[in-house]
Amino acid sequence: xxxxxxxxxxxxxxxxxxxxxxxxVKYLPKNESLYTGAEIKVRAPQLSKSKRKTISxxxxxxxxxxxxxxxxxxxPKLWFWNIGxxxxxxxxxxxxxxxxxxxPVVLSDxxxxxxxxxxxxxxxxxxxxxATVAGEIENKNRRAKAIYTATPGSEYTINEVKFxxxxxxxxxxxxxxxxxxxxxxxxxxxLEVVKAERTRIDERLKNQGFYFFNPEYLLIDxxxxxxxxxxxxxxxxxxxxxxxxxxxxxxxxxxxxxxxSIRGSGSDTSRKYAVMHQGYYVVDSAKFYKPKLFQxxxxxxxxxxxxxxxxxxxxxxxxxxxxxxxxxxxxxxxxDTLLNAYYYLTPLPKKSLRxxxxxxxxxxxxxxxxxxxxFTNRNAFRGGEILNVSVSAGSEVQVSGxxxxxxxxxxxxEMNIAIPRFIIPFVYLNPRGGFVPRTNVQLAxxxxxxxxxxxxxxxxxxxxxxxxxxxxxxxxxxxxxxxYVQPVKVTPLYLERQxxxxxxxxxxxxxxxxxxxYSYLLNQxxxxxxxxxxxxxxxxxxxxxxxxxxxxxxxIKGGDTARIxxxxxxxxxxLETDLRYYRQLGNDAVWASRIDVGSGFPYGNSxxxxxxxxxxxxxxxxxxxxxxxxxxxxxxxxxxxxxxxLPDQSGDIKLELNTELRFKIVKPVFGAAFVDAGxxxxxxxxxxxxxxxxxxxFLNELAVGTGLGVRVDINILVLRLDLAFxxxxxxxxxxxxxxxKEIDFGSSDWRKDNLIFxxxxxxxx
Numbered sequence: 068x069x070x071x072x073x074x075x076x077x078x079x080x081x082x083x084x085x086x087x088x089x090x091x092v093k094y095l096p097k098n099e100s101l102y103t104g105a106e107i108k109v110r111a112p113q114l115s116k117s118k119r120k121t122i123s124x125x126x127x128x129x130x131x132x133x134x135x136x137x138x139x140x141x142x143p144k145l146w147f148w149n150i151g152x153x154x155x156x157x158x159x160x161x162x163x164x165x166x167x168x169x170x171p172v173v174l175s176d177x178x179x180x181x182x183x184x185x186x187x188x189x190x191x192x193x194x195x196x197x198a199t200v201a202g203e204i205e206n207k208n209r210r211a212k213a214i215y216t217a218t219p220g221s222e223y224t225i226n227e228v229k230f231x232x233x234x235x236x237x238x239x240x241x242x243x244x245x246x247x248x249x250x251x252x253x254x255x256x257x258l259e260v261v262k263a264e265r266t267r268i269d270e271r272l273k274n275q276g277f278y279f280f281n282p283e284y285l286l287i288d289x290x291x292x293x294x295x296x297x298x299x300x301x302x303x304x305x306x307x308x309x310x311x312x313x314x315x316x317x318x319x320x321x322x323x324x325x326x327x328s329i330r331g332s333g334s335d336t337s338r339k340y341a342v343m344h345q346g347y348y349v350v351d352s353a354k355f356y357k358p359k360l361f362q363x364x365x366x367x368x369x370x371x372x373x374x375x376x377x378x379x380x381x382x383x384x385x386x387x388x389x390x391x392x393x394x395x396x397x398x399x400x401x402x403d404t405l406l407n408a409y410y411y412l413t414p415l416p417k418k419s420l421r422x423x424x425x426x427x428x429x430x431x432x433x434x435x436x437x438x439x440x441x442f443t444n445r446n447a448f449r450g451g452e453i454l455n456v457s458v459s460a461g462s463e464v465q466v467s468g469x470x471x472x473x474x475x476x477x478x479x480x481e482m483n484i485a486i487p488r489f490i491i492p493f494v495y496l497n498p499r500g501g502f503v504p505r506t507n508v509q510l511a512x513x514x515x516x517x518x519x520x521x522x523x524x525x526x527x528x529x530x531x532x533x534x535x536x537x538x539x540x541x542x543x544x545x546x547x548x549x550x551y552v553q554p555v556k557v558t559p560l561y562l563e564r565q566x567x568x569x570x571x572x573x574x575x576x577x578x579x580x581x582x583x584x585y586s587y588l589l590n591q592x593x594x595x596x597x598x599x600x601x602x603x604x605x606x607x608x609x610x611x612x613x614x615x616x617x618x619x620x621x622x623i624k625g626g627d628t629a630r631i632x633x634x635x636x637x638x639x640x641x642l643e644t645d646l647r648y649y650r651q652l653g654n655d656a657v658w659a660s661r662i663d664v665g666s667g668f669p670y671g672n673s674x675x676x677x678x679x680x681x682x683x684x685x686x687x688x689x690x691x692x693x694x695x696x697x698x699x700x701x702x703x704x705x706x707x708x709x710x711x712x713l714p715d716q717s718g719d720i721k722l723e724l725n726t727e728l729r730f731k732i733v734k735p736v737f738g739a740a741f742v743d744a745g746x747x748x749x750x751x752x753x754x755x756x757x758x759x760x761x762x763x764x765f766l767n768e769l770a771v772g773t774g775l776g777v778r779v780d781i782n783i784l785v786l787r788l789d790l791a792f793x794x795x796x797x798x799x800x801x802x803x804x805x806x807x808k809e810i811d812f813g814s815s816d817w818r819k820d821n822l823i824f825x826x827x828x829x830x831x832x
Contacts, residue, residue, distance in 0.1 A: 113221070130185075323410045324410065396411070442456045696716055
């Protein structure tokens with residue numbers, strides 16, 4: 068039976084391939100054939116098999132046109148185009164089908180002679196100077212392909228590289244760059260490497276004061292006559308290189324116009340209003356900005372050599388201040404070897420208001436709304452400070468189910484001041500690079516009311532720094548971080564439930580956290596040029612209670628709970644890493660994977676991490692086959708005898724593994740197939756939660772879920788819908804945890820208990 072099913076499937080696949088192939092051909096014009104692509108044959112027995120394969124792939128990528136896209140031999144997009152016909156209506160089913168397809172690529176689109184020339188030129192550019200290419204067409208049953216036979220010949224390698232020298236300043240500077248030349252003896256000749264070498268030399272010269280130099284003034288001669296398939300290379304400057312390009316320039320004056328208008332009206336453009344500060348001039352008659360604002364942004368100083376590195380860093384820092392809409396600069400020759408630098412800055416609106424309205428729905432029958440009113444003041448105290456104040460209100464209401472009324476309401480306010488420099492007592496720091504460091508001061512308050520259960524007050528304050536090394540590397544350090552959570556009201560109903568389930572106590576405990584935290588972010592996917600494959604890493608260290616613990620160490624040693632200002636304080640060390648890898652599979656698919664590991668070590672005054680610092684798992688950005696905060700810790704299963712509210716399950720240790728294949732369906736609609744695994748655990752035993760402690764058998768306690776998803780990606784917004792179900796439940800007896808055999812999509816009871824819908828904005832990772 069099983070073999071018969073396989074044979075039937077293969078027969079069906081073969082028949083489908085045959086039918087779609089025939090149907091695609093029949094729509095072509097009478098004397099046309101469908102172009103199916105190019106085949107490259109490389110005749111070079113002197114080369115290794117791997118090198119021949121590499122050359123073949125490189126040549127195949129250069130042939131034009133590209134055939135219609137195919138999947139397992141089928142061309143679904145071409146098929147959609149054909150069956151869509153010629154729809155006359157702008158909005159119709161046929162028009163939709165037509166838009167999902169692509170027009171046929173036919174034999175008459177192929178220019179064999181042009182491809183021969185392109186492939187031969189490429190082989191010559193990578194060192195095969197005697198290469199030949201011959202192409203022919205093979206046409207059968209109105210399906211044609213081009214066959215190109217490439218005979219590279221011998222590969223030419225570099226014998227010697229000579230940098231010409233003379234007494235000129237320019238030639239001496241070029242000679243100094245030769246130690247790091249990309250042109251290495253015994254390496255194959257490659258035109259792209261030659262171009263890269265010219266760019267490298269130009270960059271070095273730009274950082275040595277040659278402002279007007281460019282790569283076109285460099286001449287790299289190649290001598291192919293020395294024999295033995297080797298070349299000598301000579302690096303020199305062209306005789307017609309102008310005097311400006313041969314001159315080293317220094318900076319004279321640096322002038323900043325911080326209120327410049329691109330329309331010209333209302334701009335200070337007269338030097339008579341200029342104020343000198345730390346070697347640069349600020350022209351700001353209305354004194355909107357303190358001159359010291361630009362101290363860390365300006366990388367040039369009067370009298371120093373012009374360097375492109377400082378040029379770019381200055382522009383990047385001015386943009387990074389976040390208070391200017393446009394930033395441009397101009398250099399002007401003054402004297403024989405001096406440059407004046409002018410910076411024209413167009414401010415963003417100083418003040419702005421924003422309002423945000425959001426909604427969400429969860430698989431636990433909760434529907435929520437949130438509204439946020441925000442105010443931004445750019446340059447709040449004339450030093451480039453950005454002040455953000457926001458007030459938000461939200462609610463989550465249980466709209467269905469047997470028990471309603473456990474609704475959640477929250478109201479909060481937050482203030483953040485970002486100062487564009489390090490503020491450290493008695494220390495002045497100005498890190499290099501194109502990014503301005505920031506000192507952040509944060510204050511926040513929130514009141515949370517869970518109807519019929521409890522009301523909590525939450526206060527937060529923090530003082531710290533953020534700075535970037537590069538566009539991909541960022542540091543965040545808060546030496547002072549204070550959080551205080553205080554119960555205002557706990558209802559008799561909650562106290563009654565708490566007597567039956569003591570784990571509920573930690574939710575309404577007074578929590579006082581006095582500590583520090585540091586995080587490091589590395590994101591290879593950030594930047595103008597996103598690599599095909601890249602890593603994302605975010606590591607965090609959070610420490611609390613050390614200073615307070617030293618003050619109260621005698622109380623802690625005595626076995627009592629130490630308090631500060633009447634509240635017990637927490638002591639812990641928390642570590643977390645989030646590592647992701649993105650791999651491009653072709654042009655329309657990405658394989659994304661993540662491992663998220665976190666561990667908290669409570670000590671001294673604490674037996675567990677404070678509730679607001681513990682780890683949670685499940686939900687639309689975690690294990691999507693399990694409801695948010697309902698899983699774990701360990702093999703523990705939380706139950707709700709009243710059918711109403713379920714306690715938030717939290718832990719001190721977390722392990723989460725996710726992998727997801729993302730593929731394009733029809734742009735902007737993308738699909739996904741995913742598998743998630745993970746769990747949380749407690750660091751210490753808790754008699755109220757049997758099976759919750761982390762042990763050496765933690766791998767046997769992982770939950771696993773899988774599912775499919777649809778994403779609508781319109782660049783500014785990604786709307787995501789995931790449908791998932793569990794395949795492993797850690798709370799079941801060890802031999803029964805895999806529940807794959809129980810999957811039954813036809814059963815309404817199974818669907819009710821296992822299918823989880825997740826509606827969210829943005830990708831899960």
